[in-house]
Amino acid sequence: MQNLQNKVAFVTGGSRGIGAAIVRRLALEGATVALTYQSSADAAQALVSEIEAGGGRALAIRSDAGDPAALQEAIDQAADRFGRINILVNNAGVLHLGPVDEFALENFDNTIAVNVRAVFVGLKAALRHMGEGGRIVNIGSVNAFRVPFAGAAVYAMSKSALSGLVKGLARDLGPRGITINNVLPGPVDTDMNPENTDFGASLHGLMALPRHGRPEEIASMVAYLAGPESAFVTGADLAVDGGFGA
Structure with missing residues (x-):
């Protein structure tokens, strides 16, 4: 079924x-998709080509999520190209780890700029092009509510900020027929947090399902929140974490 045609x-x-x-x-669900990238130009263009080869429409835009003007320009560019924005997924994020007494202020500022401010900038820009039935989905982290290892305080703080943001904005946007939710992944096998490392393996003992998740398992929750069946879900933190927070 293509719920997002x-x-x-x-x-x-x-x-x-x-x-x-x-x-x-x-794209598989039928949506036209614009995506941003910062440095992975080849991967972004390959993804666009893959979607177009399957009969879909996609656009890759180089943009630094930490630059408010660049992010706003990218969203406006996509809306001009395709006529509107129905779904916004705030996925871009950074992960800086370290003990607080050694944590660089520039890494603190970068964490806030990308993980928090960019979410606000993005949704504010997208709302100008979004009408009733719009969907906003933020990719948070289960570390917003559980941090069972040292060095992740600033990252956890940035992700917990999104919880308060969506609860407040659910009230603001509900009368406009727009929903906003957070998806909270647990450990997911990506280049940011690969499963095949000592640290990755150490996380499995904290989980009900002793493995990393797959990116596709997070994407399935996002697709649900972006689609018509989630029309009564807003202001929620939805964990996809293999029981990491259980």
Whole structure:
């Protein structure tokens, strides 16, 4: 079933990992998809070619999520190209780890700029092109509520900020017929958090399902929240974490 026919989706950080899986899934569901990338130009263009070869429509735009003007321009460009934005997926994120007494202020600022401010900038820009039935999905993290290892305080703080944001914005956007939710992945096998490492293996003992998730498993939740069957879901934090937070 193509639940997203005639919908236009915008996905930040969509060239690799979870972002690329989301782009593929939304395109499979029938959506036209615009995606941003910062440095993975070849991967982004290959993904666009893959979608177009399957009969879909896609557009890759180079944009730094940490640059508010660039992100706003990218969203406006996609809306001009395709006529509207029905679905926004705030996926771009950074992960800086380290003890607080050694944590560089520039890494703190970068974490806030990409993981928090870019979400606000993106949704504010997208709302100008989004009408009733719009969907906003943020990719958060289960670390917003559970951090069982050292060095992730700033990352966890940035992801927990999204929980308060969506609860407040659910009230603001509900009368406009627009929903907003967070998807909270647990450990997922990507280049940011590969399964085949000592650290990756150590996480499995904390989980009900002792394995990393697959990017496609996160994308399936995003597709649900972007589609018509989730019309009564808003302001929610939905974990896809293999029981990491159980």
